[in-house]
Amino acid sequence: MTAPFPGLRPAYVAGAVFLTALAYTSVQHGAHGYAAALCCTAALLLTAARRETLAARQARTVAVRAERAARARARALADDQQLADVYARGWLDLHASCCLTAWHTGGTDHDTRHCTRKDTNR
Ligand SMILES: [Zn+2]
Numbered sequence: 262m263t264a265p266f267p268g269l270r271p272a273y274v275a276g277a278v279f280l281t282a283l284a285y286t287s288v289q290h291g292a293h294g295y296a297a298a299l300c301c302t303a304a305l306l307l308t309a310a311r312r313e314t315l316a317a318r319q320a321r322t323v324a325v326r327a328e329r330a331a332r333a334r335a336r337a338l339a340d341d342q343q344l345a346d347v348y349a350r351g352w353l354d355l356h357a358s359c360c361l362t363a364w365h366t367g368g369t370d371h372d373t374r375h376c377t378r379k380d381t382n383r
Pocket residue numbers: 359360361362363371373376377378
């Protein structure tokens with residue numbers, strides 16, 4: 262798709278208005294064939310202006326969708342990174358604990374004076 266050019270639409274409309282004025286002058290002077298040709302050309306310019314509007318709208322829609330997809334990817338990456346951080350912290354806590362019971366209970370059901378370290382993770 263060709264990128265829309267913002268200055269084209271007003272130029273097309275201005276050209277159509279100018280051709281319509283010329284057609285009016287042609288009718289006043291009895292040149293009905295020229296007037297019809299000028300009106301058809303003005304209609305072509307208005308069609309081009311409409312297509313330019315639709316192209317701009319389509320380009321804007323594509324840009325919005327790309328932006329939304331990029332933001333969703335960034336959010337997913339952030340969620341993955343957050344999960345990886347929690348997971349790594351869990352492993353660090355496990356390695357830093359005295360034994361599995363101490364890690365599992367968060368040290369609440371554990372007495373280091375009587376720990377036999379039978380279920381040690383090291
Ligand atoms: Zn222990």
